[in-house]
Amino acid sequence: MVSVEAVILVVIVLAFAWSIGAHYTGACMGMPYGSGSIKLVPALVLMAILALIGAVFASHRVESTVGLNIVSASKVTVVGALVIIIAAFVLTTIYTAIKIPTSTIQILVFCVVGMALGAGIQVHWLTILKLAIIWVVAPPIAFFLGYLFTHGLDRIVGFKPSQREKQMAVIRTLSVILVTVGAVASFVMGANDVSNATGVFIMTHLFNVWIAGLIGGIGLFIGVLTWGKPLLKKVAFDVVHVDLSMASAAQLVQAVVVFLAVAFGFFTSMNQALVGAMMGAGIARGNGTIQWKAISNIVKGWIIAPISGIVITFLLAKLSGIWFTL
Secondary structure (H helix, E strand, O other), X not given: OOOHHHHHHHXXXXXXXXXXXXXXXXXXXXXXXXXXOOOHHHHHXXXXXXXXXXXXXXXXXXXXXXXXXXXXXXXXXXXXHHHHHHHHHHHHHHHHHOOOOOOHHHHHHHHHHHXXXXXXXOEOHHHHHHXXXXXXXXXXXXXXXXXXXXXXXXXXXXXXXXXXXXXXXXXXXXXXXXXXXXXXXXXXXXXXXXXXXXXXXXXXXXXXXXXXXXXHHHHHHHHHHHHOHHHHHHHHHOOEOOOHHHHHHHHHHHHHHHHHHHHOOOOOOHHHHHHHHHHHHHHHHOXXXXXXXXXXXXXXXXXXXXXXXXXXXXXXXXXXXOOOOO
């Protein structure tokens, strides 16, 4: 018989996946939308469908990493999983509401660690170290590649911002490339980020990776369509002023960086990869294209969110007297 706690966990996981879907619209479709390559509604619909497909068919290795390799999963109860998901859901939703892109991956991982420390459960620090290394190196790599890809696209297509009116064929080609790369990024987001919500299903052995991916994918799908607009516009217009060449380079770099992490069973931040790539593309065009105040706020979010996650779940685990299996 299914427990009340398990039913509540499924509901909150769906809510968290909904929040994640909304949070990453800018990371996946901000560049295509901001450059005018695709309209708002088609961008959201395309992203929602591909995120669902990615979650169902390509998330299994990352699901296993989250569910089995961060802490001793056999000692985490459904109630313990609730502590993790509630804290991560609240923090992600707050950042979505104030339109600051953050890393839901880092929020989730540090919520898991905080719960484990508060409950006396073993943390697999080697996994945390590997993830931390990926998180640290991914933005600089994305920055470097964003710079190179922007210059590379300029040379390949002969595109210069001052000649847009004379090069409509080039603009159309870049628009198609950009929408295609945004679609790939949406698929990768489903594979990379659904486990933030559904990894607890593997941790507590409630569902296998297929069912977990499906449940989370449905949540992502609904979140993109119902609350995806604010962060889509934030990333599209408020971080870096981009042209089509810059946007194509940044979106391609993001997809490559995140896909490589997923291929090895790890996960990294879609937002951090994109912002790093956008800054590299911006430097390729000159500092004047970068909105440094927006970048500063985003970096603050990257620092504060994981710290708040570990503190909140540690205190909840300590204060609530949760019973964990021995």
